[in-house]
Amino acid sequence: MATMNELYQGIIIEHDRSPRNFRTLDAPTHSGEGRNPLCGDEMSLQLVVDAEGVITDVGFQGRGCAVSKASSSMMTAAIKGKTVAEATELFDQFHALLTGKDADRTALGKLVAFEGLGAYPMRVKCATMGWHVLKDVVGHKS
Amino acid sequence: MLRSLDYAGSPSEPASLGMTGLREQFPILSATSRGKPLVYLDSAATTQKPQVVIDAERDFYTGWNANIHRGVYEYSERATVAYDGTRATAARFLGGVDADEIVFVRGTTEAINLVAQSFFRPRIATAGATVLVTEMEHHANIVPWQLAGATLVPIPVTDAGELDMEAATRLLAARPAMLAVMHVSNALGTINPIAELCAMARTHGVPVLIDGAQAVGHFAVDLPALGADFYCFSGHKLFGPTGTGVLWGRREHLAMMPPYQGGGDMIDLVRFEGSSFARPPERFEAGTPNIAGVIGLNAAMQWVMAQDTRAWERHDRELLELGRHLLGEIPGLRFIARPADAVGVLTFAMDGAHPHDIASILDGEGICIRAGHHCAQPLHVRFGVPSSARASFGPYTTEAEVRALATGLQKVRELFG
Numbered sequence: 001m002a003t004m005n006e007l008y009q010g011i012i013i014e015h016d017r018s019p020r021n022f023r024t025l026d027a028p029t030h031s032g033e034g035r036n037p038l039c040g041d042e043m044s045l046q047l048v049v050d051a052e053g054v055i056t057d058v059g060f061q062g063r064g065c066a067v068s069k070a071s072s073s074m075m076t077a078a079i080k081g082k083t084v085a086e087a088t089e090l091f092d093q094f095h096a097l098l099t100g101k102d103a104d105r106t107a108l109g110k111l112v113a114f115e116g117l118g119a120y121p122m123r124v125k126c127a128t129m130g131w132h133v134l135k136d137v138v139g140h141k142s
Numbered sequence: 143m144l145r146s147l148d149y150a151g152s153p154s155e156p157a158s159l160g161m162t163g164l165r166e167q168f169p170i171l172s173a174t175s176r177g178k179p180l181v182y183l184d185s186a187a188t189t190q191k192p193q194v195v196i197d198a199e200r201d202f203y204t205g206w207n208a209n210i211h212r213g214v215y216e217y218s219e220r221a222t223v224a225y226d227g228t229r230a231t232a233a234r235f236l237g238g239v240d241a242d243e244i245v246f247v248r249g250t251t252e253a254i255n256l257v258a259q260s261f262f263r264p265r266i267a268t269a270g271a272t273v274l275v276t277e278m279e280h281h282a283n284i285v286p287w288q289l290a291g292a293t294l295v296p297i298p299v300t301d302a303g304e305l306d307m308e309a310a311t312r313l314l315a316a317r318p319a320m321l322a323v324m325h326v327s328n329a330l331g332t333i334n335p336i337a338e339l340c341a342m343a344r345t346h347g348v349p350v351l352i353d354g355a356q357a358v359g360h361f362a363v364d365l366p367a368l369g370a371d372f373y374c375f376s377g378h379k380l381f382g383p384t385g386t387g388v389l390w391g392r393r394e395h396l397a398m399m400p401p402y403q404g405g406g407d408m409i410d411l412v413r414f415e416g417s418s419f420a421r422p423p424e425r426f427e428a429g430t431p432n433i434a435g436v437i438g439l440n441a442a443m444q445w446v447m448a449q450d451t452r453a454w455e456r457h458d459r460e461l462l463e464l465g466r467h468l469l470g471e472i473p474g475l476r477f478i479a480r481p482a483d484a485v486g487v488l489t490f491a492m493d494g495a496h497p498h499d500i501a502s503i504l505d506g507e508g509i510c511i512r513a514g515h516h517c518a519q520p521l522h523v524r525f526g527v528p529s530s531a532r533a534s535f536g537p538y539t540t541e542a543e544v545r546a547l548a549t550g551l552q553k554v555r556e557l558f559g
Contacts, residue, residue, distance in 0.1 A: 005506045008499070008557055039498055039514050040528040063528060065496035066558075123502060 004120060008066070011113045015070035020077045025059040034133035036125065041068055045133045053083045065126055071114060072130030078111055084138045091131045098124045161457055164449075165538045167192040178508025181543045186328050186487055186534030187512055188378045189359050191442075195382055198441035199434045210433055211407060225433050228440040229423070232388050235443040236373065237364035243396060245389040245423040246431055250355040251282040253374030253389035254322070256426060257351055258290035260399040261372070261391075262320050266291055269319035274348070276305055276334075277524045278327045281517040283353045287322060297323075299524055303330040303479025307338070314342050321350045325357035329518040329532065330479050331462070331487030333357075340369040349395070355379050359536065360458060360485040362451045371395060377435065382442030386435040389426075396422035403428040454537040458486040461535050461544050468548035472555055478525050486535030489516075492551070495558040497531040503557060504550045511547070 025031075028046035035042050043062030050056050058076045062069070075094075079087040094111055097103040098118045105112050117127050165171050168190045173180045182190060202224075208217035210225045229241040247253045262273065273292040275283060277299040287294060297313055298306040305323075314321065321343045326333050336352055343350045351372040357363055358375045365373055372395070377386030391399075401408055401419050405428030410418040419425050465488045469475055474493035492500060497513035504511055511533045515522050522528060533547055 003506060004502050005557075008503065013557065040519070040522070065498040067499065067502075120502070120505075123498070126498065 007116050012066050012070040015073040016066035019069055019073035021059050022061065022073065023059045024061060025057055030137045032133055032137035034129055034136065036129055039065065041065065041129065043068065043072060043129060043133055045130065045137050047137060049084060053085065055079050055082055055084065055087060060130065064129065067123055067126040068129045071127040074111055075130045075134065078109065088135060088138065091135060094131060095128060098127060161453065161537055168538055169193060171538055175508040175510065176506055181509040181546050183533040183535065183539065183543065183547060184510045184512050185359065185536035186356060186532065188384070189381045189536050190538065191381055192445055194445050195438050195441045199383060199438040202434045202437045209430055221433055224437050224440070228436050231440050231443050235447060236390055237366055239365050239390055240393060242423060243390055243393050245391065245426045246436055247387040247389050248385050249376035249387035250353055250374050253387055254282055254351065254353065255286040256389060256402040257372050258286040260402045261395060262287065262292065263290040264400065265319060272318040273320045273322055274313055274318040275322050276324070278330060278332065278518065278521045279324055280328055280353065281519070283322050283324060296520065299521065301479065303332050303481040305334055307335065310339060311342060314346050314348060317346050318348055321348050324353040326360065326485055328356045329516040329521050330481055330489055331484035332481035333483045333485060337368050344369060356485065361455050365390065377439040377442060380442050381445065383435040383438040385432045386439040401425050405429040457537060458535055461539055461541065462486045464541060465533070465544045465547070468544065469551060472548070472551050474555065475551065478527065478530050486539065488533045489530050491527055491530050492554065495554055497529045500531045500554050503554045507550045509547060509550050
């Protein structure tokens, strides 16, 4: 299992430096914000969901640690092109991965790289912050 | 001269900035974390415990555990004497106040809530609702006043992380109902000019509560010289157990204050038509208290009083200067503030590296620091940062540990480029 420093040296620093979909959308169908009161981190997420329920575009903005930023970045890349139902199912798998439960590793794809974070429970909420905002956002239209 | 890093042992060879024989009294300090020697730099969050404190609690539970008051048998009597006897230790520890002015609480937070509800709130009608606080206060010295109906007015903090005393003078002259101020800042380490503030408050007839949580573990507190109305601290920041604390209040204040919580032990007479209450301090101690904890706290205060706290202060100051120097050389690191009169606290931010990432990288090296707002959100707003990283020292902290922190932060710098 990767140590925290190996996690940083791998995906985290890379996505922290060049986060994917780190932008504001012009015409989102869904938007929302999340905050971690423990660290003061903030994040906003916007989606464009079409009539078939497919997430056709996604953008996020925010201020947070490298773990939350990298995880949010990879989340946006993973959910683009998926339906809302598939995306929320992916969160369940991601959560299972980080809490040491059986997870569908094929479905998770690149997100498996976060597995080592499960050994650091205090940082799991950093990695799931974006996903929690996603779950909240798909519940309300903008 | 630089020394090689040696954490785990060699009690016969203290580091150049070390307290001889002190570290060995703390069993946890020879432990490892993440497979590395533990470098504990989070004493502002909680201090480690010397063996005498651990022994005191263990001995009580293994040898003579019983509830206090009302039991006439030997063990209950012994527990009662030990519990109530700790008031005399606390009174001595605080520089010589009266033992019956000592109220045991769960910690500083409960002490402030108690004063806010039982002293401040009943006086709003006559004294007004304004409570003067400072921009550097811990949430524990902000929220309890708000819950009690206060309108808070903060004394500003300067760029150096010190109180703006001109503003304090002006704001005290407006005669707020109360001044509530921390002795030492948990977030910046600033030692506030408490005696001066108390003297000013006194001329305007403003009662003062001092949050001493961060002071008692660093230097001796002399309450008669300070001139406050209430002073409180937590046992766990004084090498004692969690869930213990002391509120000292002037006898005349405690005497007129209504109970904070109701229950056993705080009563005089209980009838369905109504009840009457015990005298202070018992009036404020409803229910079975943390007996074992108070016995541990007694051991902690006795232990501190047997130490050379003047030497602690010099050691703390030397480590602070070393830390400021070493960290100051790291590119992209900036201190939130550098107060002139301070205890061993280094609070900083690094370009491109979030405090939680800094703390996680250091954690991988066995180095424990804190990241976040340190329960001082308004102070972080004042300095325009959402959060910060904080390393804080205890008397057992060594020069080698401060150097290990600097080395760890160099790694963070390399990682985040």
